[in-house]
Amino acid sequence: MTAVNLNRAIRGPVTAVPIVAGKGVRLVADTENNRWVVEADETELYSNATGDTSVILSESAANFERIAVWVVREDYTAYTEIMNGTKGIVYTSYGHGQTWMGISCAEIEVNGTSVSIGTANGFQISFNISSQDAPTFRYAHKGAAYGTIVRVIGINRIASN
Numbered sequence: 001m002t003a004v005n006l007n008r009a010i011r012g013p014v015t016a017v018p019i020v021a022g023k024g025v026r027l028v029a030d031t032e033n034n035r036w037v038v039e040a041d042e043t044e045l046y047s048n049a050t051g052d053t054s055v056i057l058s059e060s061a062a063n064f065e066r067i068a069v070w071v072v073r074e075d076y077t078a079y080t081e082i083m084n085g086t087k088g089i090v091y092t093s094y095g096h097g098q099t100w101m102g103i104s105c106a107e108i109e110v111n112g113t114s115v116s117i118g119t120a121n122g123f124q125i126s127f128n129i130s131s132q133d134a135p136t137f138r139y140a141h142k143g144a145a146y147g148t149i150v151r152v153i154g155i156n157r158i159a160s161n
Helices: 007-009
Strands: 001-003 026-032 035-040 042-052 054-056 064-073 076-083 089-096 098-110 112-128 136-143 146-156
Touching: 026 098, 042 054, 042 064, 054 146, 064 089, 064 098, 064 112, 076 098
Parallel strands: none
Antiparallel strands: 001 035, 026 035, 042 146, 054 112, 064 076, 064 146, 076 089, 089 098, 098 112, 112 136
């Protein structure tokens, strides 16, 4: 956070100087300390360490250009940004071993003040390094939500709450 002193930077010695925040930045008046505070234009809409598969935001996601969603699955944390729309994808896990490699992803659904994890899909490729056999592809799972939403941030406000 950066502070700008009102006495010298804003008013100048004789006349006022206009200062405008650019996209993704907001100026907040700190009248107690006679200064402006420059901040990133982000608003925390939800935060809970234990999380859930469906959460209610403190205000509508439509008030922001995009939202950032953090999802935790076991010991893996995934992050995705969803533009002012209704859906996004988050990769909830990735793994590999000596003879396989896999990935899981889940759909994030946004509807007003509600954000939820939709159906998860998992894929696995099996292979044998010591042979010339082609790798085999396996659709590992399609089912219930994978992981929990632990944090949602609104980025670049476009409407008031």
